[in-house]
Amino acid sequence: MEILENLRILDGIDILLVAILMFYLYRLVKGTVAINIFIGIVVIYLIWQLTVLLKMEMLSTILGQFIGVGMFALIVVFQQEIRKFLLLIGSTNLTKGGLFKNFNFSKKEGTLALDLNAVLTACENMAASKTGALIIIRRDTSLEFVKDTGDRMEIEVNRPIIESVFYKNSTLHDGAMIIEENKITATRVILPVTQERDIPLRFGLRHRAAVGITEKTDALALVVSEESGAISYIKDGEFVLYKTIDDLRILLETELT
Secondary structure, eight states: OOOHHHHHHHHHHHHHHHHHHHHHHHHTTTTTTTHHHHHHHHHHHHHHHHHHHHHHHHHHHHHHHHHHHHHHHHHHHHHHHHHHHHHHHHHHOOOHHHHHHHGOOOOOOOOOHHHHHHHHHHHHHHTTOOOOEEEEEOOSEEEEEEETTTTEEEEOHHHHHHHTTHHHHHHHHSSEEEETTEEEEEEOOOOOOOOOOSSTSSOOOHHHHHHHHHHSOOEEEEEEEETTTEEEEEEEEEEEOOOOHHHHHHHHHHHHH
């Protein structure tokens, strides 16, 4: 009772903010190898706090020194996750794609600017003819740092244009296409390739480039395989499974509105 009486409103806010921080850190590492490291760090921290509370001075000092030095190691181990977290914090549209998206503080529905039917129909046609393609759809994070590696454009999204860009004999088919809002803003873009070693060998450079750009930004990627004709959807550096093209449309609509 005495502890409850001493609690202040700021203490409650402090606990809430720590909970939110832990939630987003967990989201960033969930499904990756880093999740085990994250859980281990949380366990060690809780044990350290327990030893401090119980005044076990020797053990608490050792654990405190370990955590202090370990913070530098964590920057190296979690560099990709830290980058994604900072991108999330620095999002230009917090209510749409930033911190408050999962808490539904702003439930206003957005409108989809992109002509998804044109994009998905083009992907289906290219899949049928086994025409390789890599389409990157921008959300909140700027893609200027990769657009400069390709040819800048300003063309309204439509099916024939997308298919003609990736046509095998086209001079523009190499590299990625960048789509922003409902405009094709760059082609022949060179993307950073992921260093992740767990990607199956059947996926080539297009898929590795799609994983790479979605690791570093909040963009979405669609990849049409030149070998199998399969259409892959990649988000946050991970392959997102779906059953039908309609399922894929729903997934994209959810992310883009």
